[in-house]
Amino acid sequence: MNIFGVGLPEVTVILILALLIFGPKKLPELGKQLGKTLKSLKKASNEFQNEIDQVINEPEKENLPKSPQKKFINDLDQVTKEAEDKDFLESDNNDK
Secondary structure (H helix, E strand, C coil): CEECCEEHHHHHHHHHHHHHHHCCCCHHHHHHHHHHHHHHHHHHHHHHHHHHHHHHHHHHHHHCCCCHHHHHHHHHHHHHHHHHHHHHHHHHHHHC
């Protein structure tokens, strides 16, 4: 058992000292408070990591098309416009 680089003998000494300093009635309350604190720190850390991931991935989302249908429609409109321009130019050449 190795917690934060502290082995079992060190953890035992720390627990015995905590028991002598705070007493048996206060120790469970302190443990509960420590657990709540660690849980809130972990939650804050996860939220912070999620925000960082979201900011990092945000530019990638901007470069992607909104939907495949919109991209297809935009491509189709562009091809149609090019075809109309080509037909217009050919009809001008035929009129001369």
